[in-house]
Amino acid sequence: MEATTPSNLEYMILGYAAAGIIMALTVAYLILKARRIRQEAELLKRLEDDQEQ
């Protein structure tokens, strides 16, 4: 009996999609963290400027 290649494309798509989502979340985490630090730095600078005036 001749063996046939199984059809399991959906699992490949699922795996690659999951990997993409995890990596996208990792990059989003870095972007959001950078934004929060920048906002805090700007706030602190404003507070210090106000104090000097």
Add this chain to the structure above:
Amino acid sequence: MATIQAVSDSRSAFAESADVAYPVWRTRLLFGLSVVTFLSMFVMLYMALFYAGTDAVQGHAQRLFYVHVSSYAGGSVAFFITVIGGAAYLITRNAKWDRLAVSSVEVGLPLMTVCLVTGSTWARPIWNTWWTADPRLNAMAVMWLIYAAYLTLRGAIEDPDRRARFAAVYGIIAFASVIYVFLIPRVRDDTLHPVVIGPSVTNPSAQGEFEVRTDPRIGATMGVAMTWWCLAAVVLIWHRLRLENKAAWLQALKARWLSKQG
């Protein structure tokens, strides 16, 4: 970065930020590497999804091989950098090494998550199960939990010196789990998990090849995927480290500002 450099020009306490104002060439190198990593991702995906042939036995699910194995390689590189950071901290007691260690764990953990998830997705059509009590699979899950605990336990220690010392020792010891995961199908004969990279000396039945040695397209795709995931790990750690440096600088400024108020 531009914001931080602009802020560092201020005549105020922000002048202390000189330690997070990096040389321009380093920023350019990071930017260049980030662009290369992003663009080469499409090359890697093209090779994995179209260039490499479809496995006759496993079908398209075998293409998960290029993500599953290489994300483990990228995660291992990240965790090895944790060891370097931890060891350097214990020798120098310089907080920058502790920041490198935590940054690499935060990047290594998602890469190992990719490895776990793609492995489980691949197992479903091939082993007919998402998960089974296999020594390799369980060791991988334990390794993931060990590094997740690293982040949790760090957050539970208030004193920065104590936290850094604890994390350094923990990060060095935890790397044993990465080595164990790599070795386990090579030394135990009761695992379903195949050995594709390198020989399986004590467990020949675990040897799997996917024609890596006979089909140059599979070997080339694997090489590109391995390089990409390791490069992605390094670039992400570099970005994460810069954020950690900025956060530490900001923390110092906050403390100084608050002491002035007092």
